[in-house]
Amino acid sequence: MDQIHNIVYSTKKLGETSKYIPKASIDKLSYTAIPLKILSDQTDSQTEKTLGTATGFIYEYQEKYYLITNWHVVTGLNNETNVCPNLIEFPLQSSTKPFIRWKRYKVNLYADQEMGVPNWFVHPEFKEKVDVVALKIDIPKEILVHPINGIEFDQIKPAIADDIYILGFPYSYTGGGNFPIWKRGSIASEPDIDYILTLRSA
Numbered sequence: 001m002d003q004i005h006n007i008v009y010s011t012k013k014l015g016e017t018s019k020y021i022p023k024a025s026i027d028k029l030s031y032t033a034i035p036l037k038i039l040s041d042q043t044d045s046q047t048e049k050t051l052g053t054a055t056g057f058i059y060e061y062q063e064k065y066y067l068i069t070n071w072h073v074v075t076g077l078n079n080e081t082n083v084c085p086n087l088i089e090f091p092l093q094s095s096t097k098p099f100i101r102w103k104r105y106k107v108n109l110y111a112d113q114e115m116g117v118p119n120w121f122v123h124p125e126f127k128e129k130v131d132v133v134a135l136k137i138d139i140p141k142e143i144l145v146h147p148i149n150g151i152e153f154d155q156i157k158p159a160i161a162d163d164i165y166i167l168g169f170p171y172s173y174t175g176g177g178n179f180p181i182w183k184r185g186s187i188a189s190e191p192d193i194d195y196i197l198t199l200r201s202a
Helices: 028-033 073-074 197-202
Strands: 002-010 018-029 034-040 049-061 064-069 087-094 099-106 133-137 164-167 181-186
Touching: 018 028, 018 073, 034 073, 049 073, 064 087, 099 133, 099 164
Parallel strands: none
Antiparallel strands: 002 018, 034 049, 034 087, 049 064, 064 133, 087 099, 164 181
16 A cells, blocks of 8 residues: 655754755655644743653544543653643644645643643543543644544554554654654564463463
8 A cells, every 4th residue: 555645845943944855755654643842831930841742643533633642741740840731732734835834733731720620531441541642622724634543554463573663753853844753663572462461360
């Protein structure tokens, strides 16, 4: 299945001069990974402070869009500032052609100023024991959306020693053009054997 398409894209970052590379071939999965900036405006200085960075992606459900990331990302206590995040910022691709451009958006993590009512959803049964949250976001019409479940994946049965790829932004690094870094690994244990059940039966 072909997941490559030819476009013209910009490697422009904030405050830098644009450099355009014609007809770049970019994998569709590279569009789905989103760099996240975790913020708080509850510090002593009353100005927004970056507490950390992370990776997320968009999932579409019933014609609504959700930003998916980890529970520990949106709830984590920063050791240096001793505060928890209440904002999340991320870039989305603008539909401006013929170049890819990015617009930054900021979303409140809580519905109240006291940070007691989170805007995200957790697993209905296991709650935060599943380290995943879904944050509903409203996306403007001028934005090109790339939900992860909008890609048709090949039906492949995973096997031990198969290659796997992890897309993300370690230490805020990008792969150029605001796209993710791809890290390769391999399946190191038998995927059909439940590791937790093996420990319990030992």
